[in-house]
Amino acid sequence: MSDLQLLTGGEAVAHAMRQIDPDVVPVYPITPQTPIIQTFAKFVADGKARTEIVNVESEHSAMSASIGAALAGARTMTATSSQGLALMAEVVYIAASMRAPIVMALGNRALSGPINIHCDHSDSMLIRDSGVIQLFAENAQEAYDLTLIAPRLAEHPDVLLPVLVCQDGFTITHSAEPVALLADEAVPAFVRDYFIPHPALDVSRPTTQGPFAMPDYYFEFRRQQAAAIEAATEAFEEVAAEFAFLTGRPYGVIEEYRLDDAARAIVALGSTAGTVKDVVDELRDAGEAVGLLKITSFRPFPAAAVTRALAGVKTVTVLDRADSPGGAPPLRAEVANALYGSGCELDGAVYGLGGRDLHPADIRAVFAGATSSHIGLRGEPCPV
Amino acid sequence: MSRLKTLVRNQNGVPPLRGGHSLCQGCGVPLVVRTVLGTIKSPVVVVNATGCLEVATTRYPTTAWNVPWLHVAFENAAAVASGVESAQRALRRRHALPADEEVAVVVFAGDGGTYDIGLQALSGALERGHRFLFVCYDNEAYMNTGVQRSGATPFGASTTTSPAGLESWGKAQQRKDMTAIAVAHHIPYVAQAAATHWHDLSVKVERAVAAPGPAFLNVLTDCPVGWGHEPRLFAKVIDTAVDCLFWPLYEVVDGHYRLTSVPPETVPVKDWLALQTRFAHLLRPENAGVVDGIQMRVEEDWEALVDRCDELVAA
Numbered sequence: 244m245s246d247l248q249l250l251t252g253g254e255a256v257a258h259a260m261r262q263i264d265p266d267v268v269p270v271y272p273i274t275p276q277t278p279i280i281q282t283f284a285k286f287v288a289d290g291k292a293r294t295e296i297v298n299v300e301s302e303h304s305a306m307s308a309s310i311g312a313a314l315a316g317a318r319t320m321t322a323t324s325s326q327g328l329a330l331m332a333e334v335v336y337i338a339a340s341m342r343a344p345i346v347m348a349l350g351n352r353a354l355s356g357p358i359n360i361h362c363d364h365s366d367s368m369l370i371r372d373s374g375v376i377q378l379f380a381e382n383a384q385e386a387y388d389l390t391l392i393a394p395r396l397a398e399h400p401d402v403l404l405p406v407l408v409c410q411d412g413f414t415i416t417h418s419a420e421p422v423a424l425l426a427d428e429a430v431p432a433f434v435r436d437y438f439i440p441h442p443a444l445d446v447s448r449p450t451t452q453g454p455f456a457m458p459d460y461y462f463e464f465r466r467q468q469a470a471a472i473e474a475a476t477e478a479f480e481e482v483a484a485e486f487a488f489l490t491g492r493p494y495g496v497i498e499e500y501r502l503d504d505a506a507r508a509i510v511a512l513g514s515t516a517g518t519v520k521d522v523v524d525e526l527r528d529a530g531e532a533v534g535l536l537k538i539t540s541f542r543p544f545p546a547a548a549v550t551r552a553l554a555g556v557k558t559v560t561v562l563d564r565a566d567s568p569g570g571a572p573p574l575r576a577e578v579a580n581a582l583y584g585s586g587c588e589l590d591g592a593v594y595g596l597g598g599r600d601l602h603p604a605d606i607r608a609v610f611a612g613a614t615s616s617h618i619g620l621r622g623e624p625c626p627v
Numbered sequence: 628m629s630r631l632k633t634l635v636r637n638q639n640g641v642p643p644l645r646g647g648h649s650l651c652q653g654c655g656v657p658l659v660v661r662t663v664l665g666t667i668k669s670p671v672v673v674v675n676a677t678g679c680l681e682v683a684t685t686r687y688p689t690t691a692w693n694v695p696w697l698h699v700a701f702e703n704a705a706a707v708a709s710g711v712e713s714a715q716r717a718l719r720r721r722h723a724l725p726a727d728e729e730v731a732v733v734v735f736a737g738d739g740g741t742y743d744i745g746l747q748a749l750s751g752a753l754e755r756g757h758r759f760l761f762v763c764y765d766n767e768a769y770m771n772t773g774v775q776r777s778g779a780t781p782f783g784a785s786t787t788t789s790p791a792g793l794e795s796w797g798k799a800q801q802r803k804d805m806t807a808i809a810v811a812h813h814i815p816y817v818a819q820a821a822a823t824h825w826h827d828l829s830v831k832v833e834r835a836v837a838a839p840g841p842a843f844l845n846v847l848t849d850c851p852v853g854w855g856h857e858p859r860l861f862a863k864v865i866d867t868a869v870d871c872l873f874w875p876l877y878e879v880v881d882g883h884y885r886l887t888s889v890p891p892e893t894v895p896v897k898d899w900l901a902l903q904t905r906f907a908h909l910l911r912p913e914n915a916g917v918v919d920g921i922q923m924r925v926e927e928d929w930e931a932l933v934d935r936c937d938e939l940v941a942a
Binding site for chain 1: 681685690692694698703715721747751
């Protein structure tokens with residue numbers, strides 16, 4: 244039932260969108276996300292999907308139109324990167340609070356400034372606290388698979404929240420790999436019909452959505468929203484189990500890679516996990532007790548699973564592809580919280596900002612105990 | 628053509644906007660909403676930009692709305708409406724909604740949410756040709772946040788961010804012509820109306836919702852707090868804005884201009900200014916030249932509008 248194709252991550256996600264055949268897709272171009280919407284627009288132009296594409300005038304409007312469409316009663320997807328996500332950040336928060344189950348592909352790219360088009364995770368981290376679910380793909384196959392899982396997770400009755408499927412800009416969006424696609428006819432049965440409890444276009448049951456909440460109710464709204472994203476960990480496992488039954492490809496909120504009896508482990512997000520796996524294999528062959536913990540679901544952060552997975556590991560190094568100037572880098576802060584009181588030694592490093600490569604040698608150095616706080620950073624200041 | 632009785636009858640039973648909201652006495656905004664929604668015969672979905680109307684009608688857990696109503700943010704009402712309209716089109720095409728039952732998508736936004744922060748999203752939605760009606764209730768300043776000047780505030784008005792003072796006669800810039808900006812998008816229907824000219828407004832709403840694409844209505848209404856007049860004078864203040872030619876009532880159908888109402892007797896702009904404390908400083912003798920300048924500008928704008936018109940009065 245699977246056929247293997249050579250596809251970039253961007254193309255793979257466009258295929259997932261074609262197979263899901265969403266009702267409405269508001270889009271605005273930005274590198275490195277653009278191949279997704281271009282490929283998908285061509286599918287629609289050729290009649291391979293019946294979607295209404297809305298070519299909006301900004302990402303702010305892309306998310307705003309997505310909210311309108313999703314709450315009206317239409318399955319809605321969009322895509323963005325970096326500054327686009329920054330521009331839509333205001334409405335991303337509102338999409339989560341209005342419980343709009345929008346699926347968005349994110350080609351991770353560094354935030355300005357200086358302006359840059361290459362990968363880091365600063366865009367994702369900007370909306371860390373927005374209440375949207377963020378899943379990180381390791382490669383094109385995962386970007387495709389997670390995009391198919393995403394509508395089910397977004398529309399899960401316990402969840403009803405936007406889901407971002409994050410793939411590293413260029414490293415995944417533009418790199419071709421063999422990708423196993425599901426048969427077209429298998430996808431509608433898996434994703435099912437779109438259903439939300441109160442579509443605005445149901446004029447027989449008028450609803451007021453997005454009202455004004457003062458101190459007497461705001462806190463309760465926020466708590467309900469937080470409970471919904473907390474419920475997404477279990478909902479993900481449920482949907483992923485069904486997906487595994489269909490495809491034979493299992494997904495979890497985390498992936499433990501050779502962590503059994505590991506003395507040293509790296510924690511990472513995205514494509515870096517693939518590079519770390521290669522180094523782990525090499526070092527394991529040399530008899531070293533090393534492993535990787537890949538975080539697939541950064542939001543909700545599966546703290547309990549992380550604590551369990553790292554129990555018994557002596558030293559944990561968290562690699563962050565985003566910084567939090569003046570504070571702890573975001574992934575390290577999460578892992579530190581999960582490991583608090585476990586006795587595990589924790590350190591970490593920031594790497595790869597603005598698309599700087601992380602080499603296997605860098606990862607070997609981490610496993611060898613190097614304590615650099617910024618991997619790959621040159622010492623000298625930039626010339627004026 | 629809607630008569631007052633029809634408008635009232637349309638609202639009996641379940642009015643789209645109930646009373647019991649907290650808009651101020653003498654505020655014309657609910658009148659605009661009721662005239663617009665009372666005229667539209669099909670079901671509607673309302674998208675509301677952040678502003679007085681949204682705040683005063685939906686304080687959770689209460690609502691004054693009996694029609695589907697969405698509020699997302701301040702600047703994006705037209706984009707949200709684009710999404711609702713596209714959803715409707717997509718679902719009808721897939722037979723998930725009946726093909727013969729159109730739901731009208733109506734946006735209500737103040738002048739801030741239209742002229743200023745909402746302009747980009749509005750421009751994009753007009754250019755894309757979504758079939759929806761955008762109603763700007765223009766009370767000429769950011770009233771919800773306490774009377775700050777906007778792109779719609781007229782020259783010379785004192786607001787909290789363009790206050791009159793020893794070295795200031797209020798807002799130093801001309802207001803932008805939002806109706807002309809909408810016309811420049813080549814959409815099928817654009818009109819300028821006034822809250823108290825309910826019959827003229829109602830006819831325009833009928834034409835707007837029948838238009839085969841986006842429609843834009845710029846409706847002048849008052850704000851007793853921001854304009855500085857007694858609530859009971861609201862109709863007089865708005866009517867005088869029309870009668871002094873500051874706010875002409877006209878429509879632009881497929882690019883063709885038509886005056887829909889010409890005041891039987893034109894009054895000086897000064898008569899309108901004198902009704903509102905926001906212009907009180909202009910009436911001091913030393914500012915007579917400023918008032919003359921405003922009068923001259925209004926006359927020039929009127930003449931330019933008349934020149935563009937194919938017809939001078941309602942057919």
